[in-house]
Amino acid sequence: QVQLVESGGGLVQAGGSLRLSCAASGRTFSSYPTGWFRQAPGKAREFVAAISWSGGSTYYADSMKGRFTISRDNAKNTVYLQMNSLKPEDTAVYYCAAQNVGQRCSSYGCYSRALEYDYWGQGTQVTVSS
Numbered sequence: 001q002v003q004l005v006e007s008g009g010g011l012v013q014a015g016g017s018l019r020l021s022c023a024a025s026g027r028t029f030s031s032y033p034t035g036w037f038r039q040a041p042g043k044a045r046e047f048v049a050a051i052s053w054s055g056g057s058t059y060y061a062d063s064m065k066g067r068f069t070i071s072r073d074n075a076k077n078t079v080y081l082q083m084n085s086l087k088p089e090d091t092a093v094y095y096c097a098a099q100n101v102g103q104r105c106s107s108y109g110c111y112s113r114a115l116e117y118d119y120w121g122q123g124t125q126v127t128v129s130s
Contacts (some may be wrong), residue, residue, distance in 0.1 A: 001026065001119075002024055002025060002026040002028070002029055002032065002098055002100070002119045003024065003025045003026070003119075003121075004022055004023070004024050004096045004097070004098060004119055004120065004121035005022070005023045005024075005121055005122070006020060006021065006022050006094065006095065006096050006121045006122065006123060006124040007020070007021050007023070007124060008020040008021050008124060009094060009124030009125045009126045010125075010126070010127070011127045011128075011129065012086055012126075012127070012128055012129070013128070013129050014086060014087055014088055014128055014129065014130050015085060015086065016086050016128070017082070017083060017084045017085075017086065018083050018086065018126060019080055019081070019082045019083070020036070020080065020081040020083065020094055020096075020124060020126075021078055021079070021080055022034065022036075022078060022079040022080070022081075022096030022121060023076075023077060023078050024077045024078070024079075024098065025077070026077070029074070029077045029098065030053065030074035030077065031053045031102045032053055032098040032099055032100060032102065032119075033050065033051065033052050033053050033098070033099045033102065033104070033105060033111065034050065034051055034053075034072065034079045034096065034097065034098045034099075035047065035048070035049065035050035035051070035096075035097050035098075035111060035112075035117060036048040036049050036050070036070065036079075036081045036094060036095065036096055036097075037094070037095045037097060037114060038090075038092035038093065038094045038095065038126075039092055039093050039095070039123075040089075040091060040092040040093075043092075045095070045114055046061065047061050047111075047112035047113075047114070048060075048061055048064055048068065048081065048094070049061070049064060049068055049069075049070040049081060050070065050105075050111035050112070051070045051071065051072050051079060053102045055071065055072045055074070058070050059108045059111045059112065061112070067083065067084050067085045067086075068081060068082065068083050068084070069081070069082040069084075070082075079096060081094070083126070086126075086128045087128060088128045088129065088130045089128075090126060090128050091126060091127050091128050092125075092126060093123040093124065093125050093126075094123060094124050094125075094126055095120055095121055095122075095123045096120070096121040097114070097117035097119060097120045097121070098117060098118065098119045099116055099117055099118055100118040100119065104116060
């Protein structure tokens, strides 16, 4: 079993930056593809970004490309989401999620589906003021 704990959320002005962290328990986390999703009030959960277990492949939703960067440090069992040029519409609870099979996905379509993920964190609130 893997437990995921997100941190780094908060209140920031439009144009600012935040770095979210997803810390995982379990020695096998380094073999788990990991993604970030977000959910704004009254809206469905949406895909943000994902990274393969090795870190060699990354995937982003179109609205995040060029602004967000996902990375991982397997030695620290941590995945990061650097968010720059934040906009008020980025306000949401951000969730970290992991797959327990390293080779399940090889495409954006697969990585962007919430149902492909087996473990979820509790979320961290990001609020961007205008």
